[in-house]
Amino acid sequence: MLAAECTPYAWTGGLGDVVGSLPTALRKLGADVRVALPHYGSIDPAVHPITTNDAALRVSMNGAVEQGQVGQVEQSPFPLYLIGSDDYFADRPDLYGYPDDGHRFVFFSRGALEAAQTLGWRPDVVHCHDWHSGLVPNWIHAARSKGAQANGPATVLTIHNLAYQGHFGEELLHAAGLTDGEFPEDPADSDPSARVNFLAHGIRFADAVNTVSDTYARQILTPSYGEGLDALLRERRDGIAGIVNGIDTVTLDPARDLHLAANFSVRDLTPRARNKAALQRELGLPVEADAPLLGMVSRLADHKGLDLLAPVVPHIVERGAQLAVLGTGDPRHHELLSQAASRHPDHVAVALRFDPPLAQRIYGGSDMFLMPSRHEPCGLGQLIAMRYGNVPVVRATGGLADTVADFDARTMHGTGFVFHRYDPIDFFGAIARGLETYRYPDAWRALMRQGMSRDSSWNAAARGYLDLYSRALDSRRPARVA
Numbered sequence: 001m002l003a004a005e006c007t008p009y010a011w012t013g014g015l016g017d018v019v020g021s022l023p024t025a026l027r028k029l030g031a032d033v034r035v036a037l038p039h040y041g042s043i044d045p046a047v048h049p050i051t052t053n054d055a056a057l058r059v060s061m062n063g064a065v066e067q068g069q070v071g072q073v074e075q076s077p078f079p080l081y082l083i084g085s086d087d088y089f090a091d092r093p094d095l096y097g098y099p100d101d102g103h104r105f106v107f108f109s110r111g112a113l114e115a116a117q118t119l120g121w122r123p124d125v126v127h128c129h130d131w132h133s134g135l136v137p138n139w140i141h142a143a144r145s146k147g148a149q150a151n152g153p154a155t156v157l158t159i160h161n162l163a164y165q166g167h168f169g170e171e172l173l174h175a176a177g178l179t180d181g182e183f184p185e186d187p188a189d190s191d192p193s194a195r196v197n198f199l200a201h202g203i204r205f206a207d208a209v210n211t212v213s214d215t216y217a218r219q220i221l222t223p224s225y226g227e228g229l230d231a232l233l234r235e236r237r238d239g240i241a242g243i244v245n246g247i248d249t250v251t252l253d254p255a256r257d258l259h260l261a262a263n264f265s266v267r268d269l270t271p272r273a274r275n276k277a278a279l280q281r282e283l284g285l286p287v288e289a290d291a292p293l294l295g296m297v298s299r300l301a302d303h304k305g306l307d308l309l310a311p312v313v314p315h316i317v318e319r320g321a322q323l324a325v326l327g328t329g330d331p332r333h334h335e336l337l338s339q340a341a342s343r344h345p346d347h348v349a350v351a352l353r354f355d356p357p358l359a360q361r362i363y364g365g366s367d368m369f370l371m372p373s374r375h376e377p378c379g380l381g382q383l384i385a386m387r388y389g390n391v392p393v394v395r396a397t398g399g400l401a402d403t404v405a406d407f408d409a410r411t412m413h414g415t416g417f418v419f420h421r422y423d424p425i426d427f428f429g430a431i432a433r434g435l436e437t438y439r440y441p442d443a444w445r446a447l448m449r450q451g452m453s454r455d456s457s458w459n460a461a462a463r464g465y466l467d468l469y470s471r472a473l474d475s476r477r478p479a480r481v482a
Ligand code: GLC
Pocket: 013, 014, 015, 018, 160, 161, 212, 245, 376, 377, 378, 379, 380, 399
């Protein structure tokens, strides 16, 4: 697997969670999965000891050879190679957001393929995640067409979020050695500095493509969700597979989570009240056991539904509920949330930062978890929330539609509250049903238990990926015969 993020070494979101836990599930099924990650300067060798290979890594870039190093994390649960470069990764505090990101990830992707060769390891499948390694299927396809690597690996591309595609100028094709016009970029489509689209190359050339839920796999074939790539996605005759993510149910376990004030389980929910009190205290909210506490842990971006939040805040406050928001993102949302918190200090608390331990305390201490996303490829927050007895309020889109069942007060079936139209009134309608149900402790406990009993482990998804790998290997065969 080639990925730009992997917990607990370097991550900013769900991609990192997936890459940090899926390999272990696949290895349990017998696959020799190994992962390559850029050797970011932010990976602290005192926390994660690293062995560096003495031999220099030689990577061809811009028609010349650039040097790097291959490291390996010593105590990772699966072999984890770090592709290092003094120029591209060593001295940079962040993972992304640099003007040379295109060159950085070309170097990483090419370096990862080189590293496998240096290590004498020949994978059957190269599994690329998101745009960062999107050129890899193109390289492998090109080599195969030239007969150079008829027995080379099959390629799989997983799209975690179509909104991020990796747009760069045409010089990137030169850097990547892909100037043979095999994939003509559309000159009318975009400005010259963004004409090359890494993800589009991956979609066009990978032997199999998937995304992280069935609903999102269908949605991205339409113009309203396709982010400009729906036509290219529809062209793939084998379709786009949908495989719903799992979560790491070993580290994400309310019965063992050390970040919580009190551990609890589906058999004994009582201690959970202590987490709520501790969270209220930590965030400076009044410690009131009966006030429903709504939590949100999110990138603060419009597509996560943040623009629906501000209009519902006064109504949440009016109902006597509390709101706790954790995350960073768009400065406009920082501003709006800070205003809400200073206007309603007894009801609204915001923490504008990246703070994984606090995230755990919000999952384990609040009563309802808000995810009003405009689009959501899979979403992991609702899965963690359910596992922690926190009842999700979600919009029926992408993976949220596939993983949360709307509560029916007549039959008592369901695991959360679901709304459909992207509109603050509909969002508040779902919250209000939640607040009403919260007043009936038996119904509420049933809801919590149903969510906690959902199997969100990687077992099913890992089998799905093994199938996808076989399909990718099969689809490569005709080319080999030819
Ligand atoms: C991205 C998506 C999210 C998904 C995650 C892991 O962060 O936005 O929906 O769960 O990737 O696949």
